[in-house]
Amino acid sequence: MNAPVASATSMQTVCLTVNGRSETVTVEPRTQLADILREHLDLTATHLGCEQGVCGACTVMVDGKPTRSCLMFAASCEGATVETIEGYKGDNLMDRLRVAFRTNHALQCGFCTPGMLATARDLVERLEEPDEMRIRHELSGNLCRCTGYVGIVAAIAQVIDERKALGIAATGKPRSPRPETTGFSPFEAAISDRPAAANVSSGTVTIENGWSVVKREVNLRHSPTMVWKHFSDLEAVAECLPGATLSEHDDSTFAGHIGVAFGPIAAKFEGEGTYNTDNESRAGTVAGRGKDRGGQSAVEGELSYIIRPASGDPQASIVDVRLRFRIQGMLGQFNRPELVNGFVDYILGEFVANCDSVLSGGEVRESRGISPFAIIRAMVGGRLKSLFRWN
C-alpha cells in the first residue's frame, strides 16, 4: 500500500474516498490531490490558483478538515476521505451555506467559491458565535478578488446563527480569555550569556529600483598585497567558493557554474560575465548573468570591490564589497529580501574562511555541503570569482 516506489517515474496506485465513492487512481507520485480530483476523477470544481498554499482556491475537506489540495501529494492521499464541492450530498450546513452565499451576494466570478465554501463549512461547524472579526481572521487564507468579503462574511455569520437556532453545538474548542496581567515582583534572573556569535553582520541590504543592493565589509588577516595577489588569481579564488567551477576565462571574460543548496532549495547556475580590475587601486568590478535551467530562474548582477589596508595593522586588509543583483523566474517569486543579509553573511563567512586558510598556506576547508541562496551565491560567487581573476 504505502510501499516505496522504485523510481521517480514509476506510477503509484492510490485508493481514496471522494464524495462518498471509493476511487482508485494510478498516478505519478508528484501528482497533487487537486490534480487527482481534476484530471483523474473529472471533479473540476476544485480550482487551482497559486499552487503555493496562499490563495485557498484549492481548499477541500480531507478527513473532515479543510486542506490545501495543491500541497498534498499522491502518497499522502492513500486512505483519505475527501469531500469536494461536487459532494456534500444531504449536508445540512453546506446546503444552508449555498443558499446564504447566493442571497448574500457572496460570489461574483466564482473562482474562489469552492475553496471558500470548504473553509466556510469548517467555520460554521467550529465557531461558537458569528463574530465578524474572528470570521475575517479565519478567512485570511482564502482570497476573493471580487466581493470584498462583505457578502462572504455575512453568509457565514448567517449560517452560524442558523446552526445555533437548530440547536447544533459548535465543535471548536472554546478559547479561554487571557487573564488580566498581574505583573510580578522583581527577582534576579539566572541567565547565562553564551559567547556572542563570532561574526556580527556589518552590512546593509537595500532595494533600489527593483535591484537588491548588498554592501559589506570583509576583514582578512593578511596584507593587502597578499590579498590582492590571491584575488587576482581567478582559479584560486573560485576554489574558495564552495560549489563554484570555472569553465573558462580570459583576461576580461569568464564562464562557469555554481551549485547551491540552501535548505531544500537547490540550484545550479550556469553563466558568463565580464570583469575588470585595477591593479593601482586594488579595485575591481564583475558583471554577469546566469540561468538555473532546472528551476527556470535567472539572475543578473554586478559586484564591485576594493581592497584597502586595515588601520593599524599592516598584516590585515579590509575588502569593501558592493553587490547589486536581481532574480527573475521562480526564485524571484520566492524572493525574501530580509533573508539576504543572513545569506550573504554566511557565504562571505565561508569564503573568507577559505581565503584565510589558503592565504595561510593551507587548503580549502571541507565544505559543510550547505551553501546559501542560489542567487546570491551565484552573484557573489560569479563575481568574487571573477574578481579574483586578474592576472
Added chain:
Amino acid sequence: MKPVPFAHSRPAKLTEISSALDADNAKLIAGGQSLGPMLNLRLARPSTLIGLSHLTELRSVRLDGATLFIGAGVTHAQIEDGDSDVDLPPMLRHVARNIAYRAVRNKGTLGGSLAHADPAADWVTAMTVLDAVLVIANGREKKRREPMSGFMEGAYRTKLQPGEIIVGVEISAAMGEAHWGYEKICRKVGEFADAIGAIVIHPGLQYARVVAGATEGPPILLNDIARAIARTAKRPALEEIDAALAAHLPGADRVKRQLLKTALSRAIAKVIP
C-alpha cells in the same frame, strides 16, 4: 506549476527513516506546507520524498515528570485546539492559532517547522523563548538533545546532521504558569511575519527571556533586556530596546528595527501592566 518527478516513500517505522535518507537527494516531508510550495515552484527538486505525516509515533503529547513532550508530528491545529490529554501552555495555543491559515495548520507540523528553520516561522521563536530542547534521532544511535537556542544557525540552516530527524520538543511543564507575551507583525494575517517579539518570565524558576524573531537569521536573545525586566519588574524604555536591537542587528534597516521594537514592546506590555 508542478513539481519535478520524485519517488515518495512512507516508511512504516521511525527507525527506517535514516536508511531511507541514504537515497541520493532524498528529503523528509512532514505536513509539506513549507516544502510543498518549494516543490511546486521547483525551487526544491529532490529525487525522493520520505513522508512522515502518517507516523503516529511522532504525534504523542505527554508529561514525563516535570517535562512536557510534544511530538514533532503534532500539527499546529492540534496545538491551537489543545487537542491532547495533557494541558498545553497557553502561550503555545496562542502562537499556534496565528500560524498561517487553518487549512495549513491542519497539515503543518511542529517538527517540520523547526527543521525547515524559516526565520519568520513562529515555532522557531516561540520554542527559543520557552527554552525548549529538541529531541533528535538518527535511527542508529541513541537520541540526542539540542537546546532550541543555538539549534538554528541561519535561515534554513540548523544543527541537524544528515540522517537525523526531530522526534519532538521538550519544555519545562512549569512554563504553563509563566508570564508570557508573544506579538507578531504581518502585513496580512497569515503571511510571513515581518517581526516577532516574545517574552517569558517565571520568577519561581528565576527565568526571564526576551527574544526578537523574524530577523534575517536565528531568533535573537536580548539577555540584558530580560535581566533588567526581571530586576525591576518594569517595562524598559523604547530607547533601550532599540539600542539592544541595534547592537545585535547593526545591518538591519530602520523599518525592520522599528517593527521589531514595536513587536517587543507590545509583548512586554502583556507581561507588565
